[in-house]
Amino acid sequence: MTHPRTFRFGVQVNTAASAAEWRAKARxxxxxxxSTLFMPDHFDNTPLAPMVAIAFAAEATTTLxxxxxxxxxxxxxxxxxxxxxxxxxLLSDGRLExxxxxxxxxxxxxxxxxxxxxxxxxxxxxxxxxxVVKGCxxxxxxxxxxxxxxxxxxxxxxxxxxxxxxxxxxxGGGPKILRLAGRHADIVGxxxxxxxxxxxxxxxxxxxxxxTRRKLGWIREGAGDRFDDLELQIRYFVAAITDDARGLAExxxxxxxxxxxxxxxxxxxxxxxxxxxxxxxxxxREEWGVSYxxxxxxxxxxxxxxxxxxxxx
Amino acid sequence: MTVSNPNRRFRFGVIMPRAASGAEARERAVxxxxxxxSTLYVPDHFVDHPLGPIPTVAAVAAWTTTLxxxxxxxxxxxxxxxxxxxxxxxxxLLSEGRFEFGIGAGWMTVDxxxxxxxxxxxxxxxxxxxxxxQVLRGLWGEGPFTLHGEHYTVTELDGDPMPHxxxxxxxxxxGGGPKVLTFAAQQADIVGxxxxxxxxxxxxxxxxxxxxxxxxxxxxxxxxEAAGDRYADIEIQALVGxxxxxxxxxxxxxxxxxxxxxxxxxVLDSPVGLVGTVDEIxxxxxxRRERWDMTYHVIxxxxxxxxxxxxxxxxxx
Numbered sequence: 001m002t003h004p005r006t007f008r009f010g011v012q013v014n015t016a017a018s019a020a021e022w023r024a025k026a027r028x029x030x031x032x033x034x035s036t037l038f039m040p041d042h043f044d045n046t047p048l049a050p051m052v053a054i055a056f057a058a059e060a061t062t063t064l065x066x067x068x069x070x071x072x073x074x075x076x077x078x079x080x081x082x083x084x085x086x087x088x089x090l091l092s093d094g095r096l097e098x099x100x101x102x103x104x105x106x107x108x109x110x111x112x113x114x115x116x117x118x119x120x121x122x123x124x125x126x127x128x129x130x131x132v133v134k135g136c137x138x139x140x141x142x143x144x145x146x147x148x149x150x151x152x153x154x155x156x157x158x159x160x161x162x163x164x165x166x167x168x169x170x171x172g173g174g175p176k177i178l179r180l181a182g183r184h185a186d187i188v189g190x191x192x193x194x195x196x197x198x199x200x201x202x203x204x205x206x207x208x209x210x211x212t213r214r215k216l217g218w219i220r221e222g223a224g225d226r227f228d229d230l231e232l233q234i235r236y237f238v239a240a241i242t243d244d245a246r247g248l249a250e251x252x253x254x255x256x257x258x259x260x261x262x263x264x265x266x267x268x269x270x271x272x273x274x275x276x277x278x279x280x281x282x283x284x285r286e287e288w289g290v291s292y293x294x295x296x297x298x299x300x301x302x303x304x305x306x307x308x309x310x311x312x313x
Numbered sequence: 314m315t316v317s318n319p320n321r322r323f324r325f326g327v328i329m330p331r332a333a334s335g336a337e338a339r340e341r342a343v344x345x346x347x348x349x350x351s352t353l354y355v356p357d358h359f360v361d362h363p364l365g366p367i368p369t370v371a372a373v374a375a376w377t378t379t380l381x382x383x384x385x386x387x388x389x390x391x392x393x394x395x396x397x398x399x400x401x402x403x404x405x406l407l408s409e410g411r412f413e414f415g416i417g418a419g420w421m422t423v424d425x426x427x428x429x430x431x432x433x434x435x436x437x438x439x440x441x442x443x444x445x446x447q448v449l450r451g452l453w454g455e456g457p458f459t460l461h462g463e464h465y466t467v468t469e470l471d472g473d474p475m476p477h478x479x480x481x482x483x484x485x486x487x488g489g490g491p492k493v494l495t496f497a498a499q500q501a502d503i504v505g506x507x508x509x510x511x512x513x514x515x516x517x518x519x520x521x522x523x524x525x526x527x528x529x530x531x532x533x534x535x536x537x538e539a540a541g542d543r544y545a546d547i548e549i550q551a552l553v554g555x556x557x558x559x560x561x562x563x564x565x566x567x568x569x570x571x572x573x574x575x576x577x578x579x580v581l582d583s584p585v586g587l588v589g590t591v592d593e594i595x596x597x598x599x600x601r602r603e604r605w606d607m608t609y610h611v612i613x614x615x616x617x618x619x620x621x622x623x624x625x626x627x628x629x630x
Binding site: 013014015018019022023042045046047048049051052053054055056059060075076077079080084086087088090091092093110111112113114149150151152153154156157158 | 331332336337338339342359361362363364365367368369371372374375376391392393395396399400402404406407408409426427428429432465466467468469470473474575
């Protein structure tokens, strides 16, 4: 019998130098049994535009799902996002996972000349954007009058193939965003808190096991009855297949500002032999309910044996 | 006979605002390529134009190998130019230089109303388009780019990825009024000769007469004057919204004369219409090239089969 929280795996990829390389990457990820190719959305250090690159990747593959991890809500109007998302879902015959985030990387805002509002305002705007996006995905015209967006009698097209809409991925690290994700998302990413506007030691210490349990509490608060229907996701930023986990932890720990043992317990760390990693992922599924594991593209090959063993179980 | 300036040779595009499924869209793209069309374009509106242009052109590029893909045109006000620059460069990279980036000032009132976007007066929208093109070009070029403009502030941003085509994809700018056409003539690689849409709707009574041959003469005069020396480097494009391969062009033209507020002959030579037998259409297209240098015609994708004999006769010539 399969577990109610079936394992699946994703890869977050952010670039390729050519069309041939991008196609090859997408196909390799598909062939290795990963479920989903995700792309981030930044202007600094993230070359390919996600809406374009995932649309292309979907058409270069046949079963691979594609998604954003995640779109910065402030970079595009949600009515446009919904239209583009529904288009990808239509053209890929229902393979999109739409990732939305409040936006956090301050350098993006600075370079674009966008106001970097308080986290509270960005999150409030995201919640409105989620309502707009869902309104667009639903049948018939809708109105929305919020503090940030105003929609009047808009019957958005095309209709997505996945009904009622492609799964929404919302991730975060703070209480407000995780409650919001619990209320609205289908897939909730448990992330470091990026309140500093950049990746700092503060983000690293925010990933320890104890903090993670607190985050699960916030998701539960937001989700209420629908908690069991949510898929919980972690993006493993620190991942390695090694028979010397302890040795690697000693190297990595100073970057986290924690002791080596604590580094190994970080929610975004996944380090060990294939057996150890499989045990760890099973254990986290039991403890936290996390079944959707996302790796960086450098880890795709190394973690393929883990995917082969756990995906679909 | 082939004309010596490649920008004065005929080529043809199809425009695809909708598709019932991914399979249908893919079939059409592959068929357009096989029939000798040069480009598949996707428009950008909130109403009556279901497909989102950005992901659609990416998908079409993935399905095809030589077909160009393009936007006809993106509404500048709907996305930040930094976002657009990155998306356009990504399409150009992944399509290996097959992207034609069409952008316009935005005009369809209903788009703005439905999405709650402020609809500024045309002058402001055109100024913003001008600045947007500066941002696009800046980010498609080498090195970090800064612009402290009236509408956009970009600070030390090094555009990434670099487009496949050095300097960026071909720029398509279309319009019907003197301001936009002057700007297009100065900046674009492909200038679209459109109706003047100051009425905010294609059904506004001012729209159709602005596509009469005599109005079109005015438009080309503005383009030639503004382009100066670069005029030979520009392709002149028309979007043919009304296309009918028929033995009785005359009757159709007489029926349409009222709408166009023009004589039947003028209707038959309007750049938005192509009505007649294949021979008559070929002759009319030859006249349009003679009179307006108009060589790049975009037709509705649904009619690509009916129009294929014309493409066969004229494409590349």
